[in-house]
Amino acid sequence: MPQNPIGAPKSSLDTPILCIDMDRMESNIRFMADFCKQHNVQWRPHSKCHKTPIIAQLEVAAGAIGVTCPKVSEAEAMALGGIRDILIANMIVGERKWERVAALRRIADPIIACDHFAQVEPLAAICHKRGVNVRVIIEVDIGLNRVGACPGKSTLELAQAITKLKGVTFAGIMGYEGHLLRIEDPADKAKQIQDAMSILSHTKRSLGEVGIPCPIVSAGGTGSFQITGKCEGITELQAGGGIFMDPFYRNSCNVKDMQYALTVLATVVSRPMLDRAVLDCGRKTMNPDTHLPLVVGHEDATVKRMSAEHCELTLGPKSQDLKIGDKIELVVGYGDFTTVLHDEFYTFRGTTLESVLPIAGRGKLQ
Numbered sequence: 001m002p003q004n005p006i007g008a009p010k011s012s013l014d015t016p017i018l019c020i021d022m023d024r025m026e027s028n029i030r031f032m033a034d035f036c037k038q039h040n041v042q043w044r045p046h047s048k049c050h051k052t053p054i055i056a057q058l059e060v061a062a063g064a065i066g067v068t069c070p071k072v073s074e075a076e077a078m079a080l081g082g083i084r085d086i087l088i089a090n091m092i093v094g095e096r097k098w099e100r101v102a103a104l105r106r107i108a109d110p111i112i113a114c115d116h117f118a119q120v121e122p123l124a125a126i127c128h129k130r131g132v133n134v135r136v137i138i139e140v141d142i143g144l145n146r147v148g149a150c151p152g153k154s155t156l157e158l159a160q161a162i163t164k165l166k167g168v169t170f171a172g173i174m175g176y177e178g179h180l181l182r183i184e185d186p187a188d189k190a191k192q193i194q195d196a197m198s199i200l201s202h203t204k205r206s207l208g209e210v211g212i213p214c215p216i217v218s219a220g221g222t223g224s225f226q227i228t229g230k231c232e233g234i235t236e237l238q239a240g241g242g243i244f245m246d247p248f249y250r251n252s253c254n255v256k257d258m259q260y261a262l263t264v265l266a267t268v269v270s271r272p273m274l275d276r277a278v279l280d281c282g283r284k285t286m287n288p289d290t291h292l293p294l295v296v297g298h299e300d301a302t303v304k305r306m307s308a309e310h311c312e313l314t315l316g317p318k319s320q321d322l323k324i325g326d327k328i329e330l331v332v333g334y335g336d337f338t339t340v341l342h343d344e345f346y347t348f349r350g351t352t353l354e355s356v357l358p359i360a361g362r363g364k365l366q
């Protein structure tokens, strides 16, 4: 049975649980929203990490125009939670999914990304048949080499073909600079991101020259938004994970601002050696692959190894007084692959449990 003693102190709760420090998360949300306002760019935060409509509502209250989702089913969860302007920044393929997009249009105003006519033509036909109109943007490959139409002629021709369809409206372009987040030298990182974004601004100009308006130019992640948001022509930022500010962003992407807000509360279940403690939170609680978790409040304790249900810590002299039964908190190394392991967030104001939030988008993989 889930525990839900609202008002209880954190230290009294059973473990492991996934915790949000609400003051820190709200401060991070304000930071990202304020950055966007200052730089005259809209904020459309990616919801793929928090997957929780109530958190999306907090983002919208702070100034976000809506959210970015990776999947139709997550977009449905967001729409059911009251979010209207939803970019599905992914390729949507298959009749059932196109039908779901047309149905989603009844309760929200989605935008669908594409990089080929084969994804758009059938979607347009279904939307037209169902009497709805859905916005479509083209993802342009700006160097990530994942999906995306080639910049230049291919993108222009695709946009021209889309404008002729009934059932969809061409609304703009997007690109994701995910390959540039970890560049160490700040000047080099800024230069390479500016070069990538110039592909998008050039594409927008070329579209304008052939008479196709391009109101949306969407890009940016947490590891890059402070550079991307200042680039010419970018109209909105998709940066989302920064509301939790994982160590991955801090250490691997060199993002200095915002505060760690996502942790796992665990219990010491074994003390096999003076310098080794074992916690009840393994890989089924926290994914360490992108970045290892950090131990809170024990400066010389580090995560050594994680297996399915165990997390082994190496303890320096200052943390060797840890005992079996002690509670300990770890900052999640990278939230994206961790939140999907949990049914709910335990949210705290200071050390007091404020709410238990269902992660409504969990398991929404379609």
Ligand SMILES: Cc1ncc(COP(=O)(O)O)c(C=O)c1O
Binding pocket: 046, 049, 089, 176, 178, 219, 220, 221, 222, 223, 238, 239, 240, 241, 242
């Ligand atoms: C399309 C797209 N936009 C933006 C992001 C950035 O997300 P975040 O800010 O959560 O790192 C990603 C990350 O994978 C992405 O795939």
